[in-house]
Amino acid sequence: MRYAAGVYLSDTERAGLNVKVKTVGKRNRIGHPDAVASHRSALVLMRQLEKINPNPKPRGFVFKARTWSDYAKWRASQKNPRLW
Numbered sequence: 001m002r003y004a005a006g007v008y009l010s011d012t013e014r015a016g017l018n019v020k021v022k023t024v025g026k027r028n029r030i031g032h033p034d035a036v037a038s039h040r041s042a043l044v045l046m047r048q049l050e051k052i053n054p055n056p057k058p059r060g061f062v063f064k065a066r067t068w069s070d071y072a073k074w075r076a077s078q079k080n081p082r083l084w
Helices: 011-015 035-050 068-077
Strands: 002-004 008-011
Touching: none
Parallel strands: none
Antiparallel strands: 002 008
């Protein structure tokens, strides 16, 4: 592609050929102004991030420590930051 007179032209356009291009599907529209569409986009992004997150989402549990120092030791030993 070359830049000519403010417009990018493909090789077929510069040669004067009329080539039809088949378009399949449609683009995702992320820039919707309404709140529902932006919320939907946020949910899609959150689902995608869950797939690539190296720390698995923990199941619900309750850790009962007898003292604050026991809790501090337990928290320091956790590798998954999603637990606290």
